[in-house]
Amino acid sequence: MKCKLLLFVFFITTGSMAQQITFSGYIRESGSQELLPGVSVYLANQTAGVSSNHYGFFSLTIPKQDTVSLIFSFVGYGKLELRKSATTNQEFNITLEPANTLKEVVVNAERESQRISDDIQMSSIQLPVSQVKKIPAFLGEKDVLKVLQLMPGVQKGTEGQAGIYVRGGGPDQNLLILDDATVYNANHLFGFFSVFNGDALKSVELIKGGFPSRYGGRLSSVIDMQMKDGNKEKLSGEGGIGLISSRLTLEGPLGKRKKGSFLLSGRRTYLDILAKPFIERAIENEGGEGSAGYFFQDLNLKFNYDFSQKDKIYLSGFFGKDKFNLNTLDESFEEIAGLQWANKTGTLRWNHLYNPKLFSNTSLIFSNFNFGINNELIEYDEDGNNVSDFSLDYSSGIDDLGIKTDFDFYPNANHEIKFGLQFTRHIFSPTAFVINGTEGEGNINVKPDRLKSLESGIYAEDVWTINTKAKLNFGLRYSNFNTDSKNYGRLEPRISIAYKMAPDLSLKGSYAVMNQYIHLLTNTGIGLPTDLWVPTTDRVAPQRSEQVAIGLAKDLGNTGFNLSLEGYYKDMKNIISYKEGASFLELDGNTNSFNDWQDNITSGRGNSYGSEFLLHKKTGRFSGWAGYTLSWTNWQFEELNNGKKFFPKYDRRHDISLVGIYEVNERISLSGVWVYGTGNALTMPLASFRIRIPTANLNNDINRNILPQYSDYGERNSFRAESYHRLDLSIQFHKKKRRHERTWEFGVVNAYNRRNPFFYQTEIQTDAIKGERTVLKRISLFPIIPSFTYNFKF
Incomplete structure (x- = not known):
């Protein structure tokens, strides 16, 4: 079945498009030769185009013509424009320069921000x-x-x-x-x-x-x-x-x-x-x-x-x-x-x-x-x-x-x-x-x-x-x-x-x-x-x-x-x-x-x-x-x-x-x-209570101490915790030396020491006037952390 499918694809790719040519190849990063996925490849002044796949491969098929302007753009890299003859199929590899190392010899050195309005993928x-x-x-x-x-x-x-x-x-x-x-x-x-x-x-x-x-x-x-x-x-x-x-x-x-x-x-x-x-x-x-x-x-x-x-x-x-x-x-x-x-x-x-x-x-x-x-x-x-x-x-x-x-x-x-x-x-x-x-x-x-x-x-x-x-x-x-x-x-x-x-x-x-x-x-x-x-x-x-x-x-x-x-x-x-x-x-x-x-x-x-x-x-x-x-x-x-x-x-x-x-x-x-x-x-419990059972041998104080406390929790997840908010900050000091680059980074998480809730628990407090009462206690995990x-x- 697989062989038949490949033969069918081969037939339609080689026998039905004589008036078209194909540009194809791999796109790499300059300096490391790392393959780049998701690079946009398109013709100047046209919306039709493709993106390189996970392995940096691209293929663009267009009608035959004398010359075209072929554009390669990727976020964080320089946009590259090439003039190519479009009369025969061509296989070639492309190298893109990272935007922060661009030199004047690059055809177009502007940074290209990925256009989401051109991409069909949402969410x-x-x-x-x-x-x-x-x-x-x-x-x-x-x-x-x-x-x-x-x-x-x-x-x-x-x-x-x-x-x-x-x-x-x-x-x-x-x-x-x-x-x-x-x-x-x-x-x-x-x-x-x-x-x-x-x-x-x-x-x-x-x-x-x-x-x-x-x-x-x-x-x-x-x-x-x-x-x-x-x-x-x-x-x-x-x-x-x-x-x-x-x-x-x-x-x-x-x-x-x-x-x-x-x-x-x-x-x-x-x-x-x-x-x-x-x-x-x-x-x-x-x-x-x-x-x-x-x-x-x-x-x-x-x-x-x-x-x-x-x-x-x-x-x-x-x-x-x-x-x-x-x-x-x-x-x-x-x-x-x-x-x-x-x-x-x-x-x-x-x-x-x-x-x-x-x-x-x-x-x-x-x-x-x-x-x-x-x-x-x-x-x-x-x-x-x-x-x-x-x-x-x-x-x-x-x-x-x-x-x-x-x-x-x-x-x-x-x-x-x-x-x-x-x-x-x-x-x-x-x-x-x-x-x-x-x-x-x-x-x-x-x-x-x-x-x-x-x-x-x-x-x-x-x-x-x-x-x-x-x-x-x-x-x-x-x-x-x-x-x-x-x-x-x-x-x-x-x-x-x-x-x-x-x-x-x-x-x-x-x-x-x-x-x-x-x-x-x-x-x-x-x-x-x-x-x-x-x-x-x-x-x-x-x-x-x-x-x-x-x-x-x-x-x-x-x-x-x-x-x-x-x-x-x-x-x-x-x-x-x-x-x-x-x-x-x-x-x-x-x-x-x-x-x-x-x-x-x-x-x-x-x-x-x-x-x-x-x-x-x-x-x-x-x-x-x-x-x-x-x-x-x-x-x-x-x-x-x-x-x-x-x-x-x-x-x-x-x-x-x-x-x-x-x-x-x-x-x-x-x-x-x-x-x-x-x-x-x-x-969380909405109310707590004890069932007191009169006992001839136990006074009320002892009875209160040994009988368990029962809680009414109401409906599931009906309690809302306090809102969560936090500010994190950092500063990085970079220094490039002849053979290496070093960076010192200093940061702080939860800069204003917000006591965000990790979980809640109830505990019984006894007051001389109000007597015994149940209170809700917030447990926080992280204070300010440098x-x-x-x-x-x-």
Whole structure:
């Protein structure tokens, strides 16, 4: 079938367009030869054009003519205009100069700001990695996901967390892709940092709606990240030393012919070393001895080699690990505890150019996530004899092995066609639990069968330039999920349209259907690794969403600013949640084993709607953005909140982000971030009371002290936390030396020391006049936090 399809494409590309010619090739960055995705390629004074794909390849087919002016433009780079003869097909490579190193010999040295009015894709944000590195960061750790939280339509989780919630969706509804591989847990340090090292990244794109058909498997968003390929010209590197971690990236050519390159990027925290003396002192003050520590580390690797102009090979991998340990000992007991989780991904890709109009990429993909807890407790009597021995081991995980093939076909300047297919084998290990005790009845050994499934998809889409004013992207995806007992197949139509109301103003609309076959069970809401990945089964249906959006996109002249305004409505079905009081460790006391996770969940539906505003400037001496979101999200489950609708925890009515970066001169740059958000929706007690039972042997005072307090919580999430707002500031001092560049960065998070709520708790206070009363106490996590980082580049 595949061979027939390729023969058909070959026929129509070679036999039906004799009066047309094709320009094609690769676009690279000057100095490093890094391939550049998303570069606009078009003819002067014409709207028809294309963009280079993820691998820097472009193909533009036009009618034969004497000469044309071919323009290449990309945000942050100089716009290049070439005069070319258009009488025969031509293959050539293009090199673009970064805007801050342009020389007078370049034909056109103006900075090109990406025109969103020309782009058919809506609900999408392409984030320059250079901006990520200049924005103030918690403890100096630059974090892609933290920056995405500052975009409209993207809600942050709890204070300091890296989890994201897009247009009313949960954390499991975001598809995180790193070089074609899915990353299942993106958190370091219990969610305070993400696993993505900005030094290793080339591009970051967030899609919130109007999803192209090539993406599937999640309901709410796609975060597509590409790692750098590596410098093909010379050995170079960069790194940094911060308060809690250090990082180093090296890249350079492979071989004397410089046909390949490598990238090696690592990062490790030294919290375990810094905190060790303080922890040991605290344990000694409690009358014992011992140690505790926590560290995270991650490693990015990438190799590539150009066998020819038509064939390129890429091998990339990511390895991240978090580990916490606690060892304590005193006269009566000894405890050894540990908590660890790890991500591994690997991608082998083959790029092949069949002809100037047909490009393909085939990938073999591996992804793994594992989580484990271990605990051993030994108790001693007065003589030092072992009287009790208890051990606990828990683990869960998910393994993926997949293959995908994608084709980019450029028949002419008015069509960009993409099609392909993919297969992924999932193996889930929901829970493996072992408890051993000195008492025989305390032993539990739960080792369920691993759950195996196959997820597949086939898609096709076409970006069609109808005329000078209208563009259409229409596509169809068929997704399939097969388990041992049931097979699910779903059609997913996608359509986006853009109409030019003026040369710099477009009206856009989109409709997309998405299906999700794997689910994240969570009762923490903050993306902890204890959250459990589980598959669709015959009892648990796939999640499904339909989203419609409409908006305006305007480029504000030559200022470099662009403005977008969007409204959306999203309907979600078969979303899942734990039943009241249930968790991933639900023990059946009768059988001394753990319940099936399917018995602990309930399914329901939800909707989200709102409007988003974004004013963005990506380049120039002053850059940044202003974003505002007004939104509502509702969930409804038959077995929760008495079947009534309720707001999920991260429903926020208003969300504001102001981000500014100002280059004072070549040596000093300033940046600041101010955020505001409506408080989270929480379930809190509305009233507390005690039931007093008259007892002949107990007076009222004793009776009051021993009887429990009861609370009336009312409806689910009916309490609103206080609003959240914070100001972050930083200043960077740059100095270029003969062989390297160094940067000192000083920053402060929460500059005006706002005590934002992390959680609330109730406590009983006794007053001599008013008596006993229950008060609500706000617990804050972070006060004002300064930081400094030393960065270097060579």
